[in-house]
Amino acid sequence: MLLHVQRIAVPFEYPVYFTEGVFSPSNDDLASAVASREPGRRHRVLPVIDGGVAAAWPSLPEDIARYVGAHAARLSLVADPIVVPGGEAAKNDGAATAALQARLDALGMDRQSFVMIVGGGAVLDMAGYAAATVHRGVRVVRIPTTVLAQADSGVGVKNGINAFGKKNLLGTFAPPFAVIIDARFLETLPLRDKVAGMAEAVKVALIRDPPLFSWLTSQAPALASGELAPLAELVRRSAEIHLQHIASAGDPFELGSARPLDFGHWAAHKLESLTSHRLRHGEAVAIGIAIDTLYAAFAGLCSEATAAAVLTTLEALGFLLWDEALALTHPGGGRLCVLDGLTDFREHLGGELTVTLLEGVGRSREVHEMDERHIVAAIERLRERAARRGARAAAGAAGGAAGGARS
Ligand SMILES: NC(=O)c1ccc[n+]([C@@H]2O[C@H](COP(=O)([O-])OP(=O)(O)OC[C@H]3O[C@@H](n4cnc5c(N)ncnc54)[C@H](O)[C@@H]3O)[C@@H](O)[C@H]2O)c1
Numbered sequence: 464m465l466l467h468v469q470r471i472a473v474p475f476e477y478p479v480y481f482t483e484g485v486f487s488p489s490n491d492d493l494a495s496a497v498a499s500r501e502p503g504r505r506h507r508v509l510p511v512i513d514g515g516v517a518a519a520w521p522s523l524p525e526d527i528a529r530y531v532g533a534h535a536a537r538l539s540l541v542a543d544p545i546v547v548p549g550g551e552a553a554k555n556d557g558a559a560t561a562a563l564q565a566r567l568d569a570l571g572m573d574r575q576s577f578v579m580i581v582g583g584g585a586v587l588d589m590a591g592y593a594a595a596t597v598h599r600g601v602r603v604v605r606i607p608t609t610v611l612a613q614a615d616s617g618v619g620v621k622n623g624i625n626a627f628g629k630k631n632l633l634g635t636f637a638p639p640f641a642v643i644i645d646a647r648f649l650e651t652l653p654l655r656d657k658v659a660g661m662a663e664a665v666k667v668a669l670i671r672d673p674p675l676f677s678w679l680t681s682q683a684p685a686l687a688s689g690e691l692a693p694l695a696e697l698v699r700r701s702a703e704i705h706l707q708h709i710a711s712a713g714d715p716f717e718l719g720s721a722r723p724l725d726f727g728h729w730a731a732h733k734l735e736s737l738t739s740h741r742l743r744h745g746e747a748v749a750i751g752i753a754i755d756t757l758y759a760a761f762a763g764l765c766s767e768a769t770a771a772a773v774l775t776t777l778e779a780l781g782f783l784l785w786d787e788a789l790a791l792t793h794p795g796g797g798r799l800c801v802l803d804g805l806t807d808f809r810e811h812l813g814g815e816l817t818v819t820l821l822e823g824v825g826r827s828r829e830v831h832e833m834d835e836r837h838i839v840a841a842i843e844r845l846r847e848r849a850a851r852r853g854a855r856a857a858a859g860a861a862g863g864a865a866g867g868a869r870s
């Protein structure tokens with residue numbers, strides 16, 4: 464007998480600031496974000512900093528202390544910043560998460576205290592997960608410091624860590640209290656990470672925003688060389704599309720199986736595992752986008768011209784669209800290991816396999832099965848393309864060397 468249907472509606476709201484110099488004492492964004500709900504109170508803030516960021520910005524602990532001092536009516540520092548290892552290592556080591564949870568407890572962090580996470584997507588995911596699980600949720604202010612985290616993960620509602628050999632197996636949906644995107648952090652980001660982060664912008668452009676895709680194509684040389692002004696614009700446009708999608712697509716906590724923002728991700732997640740995270744998330748996503756776009760062309764969903772445009776733009780942005788892990792096969796049968804990514808992806812989504820494929824730039828469709836022969840052909844095409852590019856580069860180098868010898 465059905466007794467009652469319980470209905471709970473909880474609106475979530477979080478501000479996203481775009482700024483420069485978040486810890487400069489005259490910048491009010493952080494203090495006003497933290498104090499937005501209870502302006503009359505002094506709020507406890509605990510900084511957690513990505514080790515890579517701490518190394519690149521050695522004055523950060525002092526800058527934060529000075530900032531909190533300058534805004535002492537609204538902010539107080541719980542302790543010196545906790546520095547955690549940066550990169551995927553943060554998510555692979557469950558002990559690091561447990562250690563952070565223990566610190567949050569030891570420092571008396573309660574549900575109205577703030578963990579202020581400064582870092583790349585991996586540290587935001589790991590520390591966000593720790594904060595979301597202590598007392599079932601301590602407030603989080605995210606200060607993303609990579610292109611990927613500023614353009615995508617840092618403005619979203621997910622966190623998590625890797626476990627049992629699977630990407631993001633443990634995690635929660637937990638909207639942050641506030642997000643502050645400081646363009647200056649990108650000044651110290653290595654070029655490899657600048658490029659990697661652009662994959663998520665290409666992804667949203669392809670499924671949602673044709674003008675952004677044209678812009679990415681036209682700006683590719685400047686972006687590939689890591690120029691900061693176009694990168695800041697890429698971040699802003701990509702973040703806006705992600706925010707709009709989360710707010711308006713009707714499924715912020717991903718209860719259904721459709722997942723357009725995971726375009727290109729079934730192969731990407733598998734490639735990250737197969738390479739033991741030698742490939743960055745963004746690098747794997749670029750390959751995943753290339754596979755699924757070629758697949759769409761082979762399956763007759765989009766034109767060869769669209770596929771060629773996507774691959775050319777990805778390469779112009781600096782991505783390599785081939786990795787030896789694509790050729791790994793299971794012992795015996797010879798089946799490509801990357802194909803297992805489809806099963807993992809279905810499990811991660813729950814329910815039916817749902818893969819987003821392109822019909823054209825800005826137009827996508829969901830499919831519920833994929834023909835492995837087309838996937839294999841797409842991978843083969845990427846291998847041939849990489850071999851041709853390699854041969855051209857070698858010929859160019861030999862030509863250059865010969866030219867040098869003549870002069
Ligand atoms: N939660 C989500 O919705 C979501 C979405 C997309 C990706 N992700 C996750 O994000 C992670 C990838 O994040 P990422 O691309 O930001 O890379 P990352 O966090 O692995 O960082 C890459 C490297 O850059 C360093 N670094 C960070 N900021 C720096 C700076 N300003 N200057 C110098 N070095 C800096 C880090 O220490 C690290 O060594 C993956 O684990 C991926 O699964 C999560």
Ligand SMILES: [Zn+2]
Pocket residue numbers: 663728744748
């Ligand atoms: Zn991603």
